[in-house]
Amino acid sequence: MKPFLVFVVLAFSAHTQADTIIVQSTTSTQNSGLYDYLLPILKKDTGIQANIVAVGTGQAINNARRCDGDLLLVHARSAEETFVADGYGEYRRDLMYNDFVIVGPKADPANVAGARDVTDALQRIRQAGAKFASRGDDSGTHKKERSLWQEAAIDPVAGSGQWYLETGSGMGATLNTGVGLGAYVLTDRATWMSFANKQDSTILFEGAPPLFNQYGVIPVSAAKCPNVNREAAETFARWLLSETGQAAIAAYQVDGKQLFFPNANDRLNSSIELK
Amino acid sequence: MDAVTEAFRLIIALDADLFEILWLSIRVSVIALAISAVISLPLGTWLAITEFPGRKFCILLLNALMGMPPVVVGLMVYLLLSRSGPLGWLGLLYTPTAMIIAQVVLITPIIAALSNQVIENLHQEYSDTFYSMGVTGRRAVVAYLVDARYALTTCILAGFGRAIAEVGAVIIVGGNIDHLTRVMTTAIALETSKGNLSLALSLGTVLLALSLLVNSLVIGVREYAAKRQYA
Numbered sequence: 111m112k113p114f115l116v117f118v119v120l121a122f123s124a125h126t127q128a129d130t131i132i133v134q135s136t137t138s139t140q141n142s143g144l145y146d147y148l149l150p151i152l153k154k155d156t157g158i159q160a161n162i163v164a165v166g167t168g169q170a171i172n173n174a175r176r177c178d179g180d181l182l183l184v185h186a187r188s189a190e191e192t193f194v195a196d197g198y199g200e201y202r203r204d205l206m207y208n209d210f211v212i213v214g215p216k217a218d219p220a221n222v223a224g225a226r227d228v229t230d231a232l233q234r235i236r237q238a239g240a241k242f243a244s245r246g247d248d249s250g251t252h253k254k255e256r257s258l259w260q261e262a263a264i265d266p267v268a269g270s271g272q273w274y275l276e277t278g279s280g281m282g283a284t285l286n287t288g289v290g291l292g293a294y295v296l297t298d299r300a301t302w303m304s305f306a307n308k309q310d311s312t313i314l315f316e317g318a319p320p321l322f323n324q325y326g327v328i329p330v331s332a333a334k335c336p337n338v339n340r341e342a343a344e345t346f347a348r349w350l351l352s353e354t355g356q357a358a359i360a361a362y363q364v365d366g367k368q369l370f371f372p373n374a375n376d377r378l379n380s381s382i383e384l385k
Numbered sequence: 386m387d388a389v390t391e392a393f394r395l396i397i398a399l400d401a402d403l404f405e406i407l408w409l410s411i412r413v414s415v416i417a418l419a420i421s422a423v424i425s426l427p428l429g430t431w432l433a434i435t436e437f438p439g440r441k442f443c444i445l446l447l448n449a450l451m452g453m454p455p456v457v458v459g460l461m462v463y464l465l466l467s468r469s470g471p472l473g474w475l476g477l478l479y480t481p482t483a484m485i486i487a488q489v490v491l492i493t494p495i496i497a498a499l500s501n502q503v504i505e506n507l508h509q510e511y512s513d514t515f516y517s518m519g520v521t522g523r524r525a526v527v528a529y530l531v532d533a534r535y536a537l538t539t540c541i542l543a544g545f546g547r548a549i550a551e552v553g554a555v556i557i558v559g560g561n562i563d564h565l566t567r568v569m570t571t572a573i574a575l576e577t578s579k580g581n582l583s584l585a586l587s588l589g590t591v592l593l594a595l596s597l598l599v600n601s602l603v604i605g606v607r608e609y610a611a612k613r614q615y616a
Contacts, residue, residue, distance in 0.1 A: 132479055132560075141579050146563075163479060163560035177468035178478055282578025307580030337468055337476070 130159045131342045134171070134179035136250055137280050139325070140164035142300035142369050147362045148355075156349055158342050166249030166280060174198060174328075177335035180343035182328040185250040185298075190326045198335075199328035200344075203351055206359050206370040207324045210254060212315040213285075213302055214240075214294035222294065222314040231315045232262040239273060241293035242266065245284050246276025250323075255296045258320060298323055300369040325370070327351070350374070387583060392590035403588075407595065410568040413481050413555070414548040417488035421548075422541055425493045429500035429540075430526045434508050444501060450494035455487075459557030462487040466558065479560040484568070487554040492544040499540035504529050507536075538607050542600055549596060569595075 139145060145162050152158060160181075165173065167184040174182045175198050182199065184190060194202045212222055212231055220238035225231035235242055244266070245252035259266050266274040275293060277284045281301045288295035289311045297305075302313065329347050332340040349355045356372035363369070395403050432443055464470050466478040466486070477483045507529060515521070520528055530537070552570035559566030561575060569592045576585035 132562075137578070141575075161479060161560070161562040161565055163562060176470075177473070280578050282580060285580065286577065286582075305580040307582055335468060337473070 129157050131180040131339045132161050133181045134174045135164045135183045136167045137164045138298045138301045142304040156345050166247045168248030180339045185325045186253045202326050202328045205325045205327045206372045208299050209323050210321040211299050211313045213311050214314045215292040228318045228320050229262040236264050243275045243288035243293040243295045246278045304364050388586035388590050391587035413484045417485045417548050418545050421489045421493045425497035429497040430504045430529050433501050433504035447494050447498040455551040455553030458491045459554035462558045483558040484555040487558045488548045492548050496540050496544040503536045
């Protein structure tokens with residue numbers, strides 16, 4: 111029995127290689143196909159094999175707090191800054207951005223398409239008694255959505271289960287639910303564009319400044335997590351932030367459209383020194 | 386029907402990614418099944434033929450554990466294997482080994498409880514004979530297992546079915562990492578979340594076909610062996 115177990119362990123541990131890292135990531139970067147495009151280029155340039163664990167931003171950050179990742183790639187700025195301030199991250203750098211959009215049925219019962227701003231759009235949904243499907247999973251998108259409701263002075267949780275539907279699932283699962291029920295959903299544009307089950311739903315509101323969606327990259331702290339692969343994580347982070355990595359992100363397209371906009375080298379961001 | 390056509394197309398096209406995922410599904414579940422069978426069959430048998438205080442409770446517990454949600458098993462194994470957990474130093478989280486461990490935990494109670502029932506029925510019939518022949522302890526366990534081997538294949542297939550079909554445990558401890566820990570069920574979950582519902586359904590059809598194949602093989606071998614034995 112014992113030699114057999116040892117064999118199993120040896121046969122399957124792919125972990126110990128020096129050039130392999132685990133990236134705790136948000137789902138949009140995986141679901142949109144960005145990693146499928148980036149990782150082969152990364153491997154060619156640096157020799158690093160990046161294993162992506164794509165979960166919601168909240169779960170990714172919590173997993174990284176348990177040291178179960180070498181690099182964090184998520185989109186919830188204040189939670190990321192807390193993560194670094196608590197000593198779990200070496201530093202945080204802006205990586206790229208895109209934006210959130212509100213999708214819903216083409217018939218648009220709440221006339222969200224005619225809204226002046228995001229606050230107005232959410233108030234219209236509430237007043238029309240229309241359904242809204244929420245992630246409800248403490249992900250980056252969910253955090254953003256909650257802050258938008260707050261700005262609109264609406265407490266959606268009071269209507270939870272009636273018009274406000276918290277799926278507690280990933281972006282894709284929530285979109286499946288929203289599309290199925292003809293509900294409104296806040297989603298990142300990348301996931302929506304590469305989502306294949308749109309049916310009767312479409313983008314109804316977009317382009318407002320509060321819908322800006324910033325992605326950040328954080329190497330997990332070697333001081334907090336001694337068995338982290340600090341060196342390879344740093345190489346990966348530097349590659350993402352370099353001209354090459356940034357150009358690769360910009361070059362990725364779905365249906366002829368760019369999904370992510372690199373901004374690591376914007377004036378404000380690049381003034382943060384790399385360690 | 387489209388899903389079935391698409392499933393055939395995927396298989397016939399010998400899609401390399403599909404076969405990698407399918408092969409990992411098989412490897413993980415078969416190894417988990419082998420480890421689990423070595424533990425659970427003797428355990429179930431021993432519980433069926435041995436009298437001791439608390440035996441009824443043990444059997445009750447095994448039966449209850451059959452209903453253990455995979456996601457809870459995944460969570461327990463995750464916390465155990467996490468780098469900040471007690472076994473973190475092994476570096477097993479997000480590897481196929483972690484998935485095997487989770488599946489062993491998941492299916493051992495199932496095979497043990499089902500085989501316990503099978504042997505218990507047999508025991509009512511055989512206990513006097515075995516007692517008079519002086520067959521006890523380990524020898525009795527082996528004798529019962531050999532004698533009930535055909536009935537026990539169903540227990541083992543039930544365990545295999547649970548292992549190959551579950552997604553909750555392996556997605557937590559494996560992480561659904563492409564080319565490393567992505568199996569059929571987690572690939573189906575991923576494609577569903579991408580809205581590729583027809584592809585997801587086709588993958589489901591392939592998984593079903595695999596299950597059908599494995600079951601046919603086992604039943605076929607069982608029939609063949611039984612026929613030879615009584616011929």
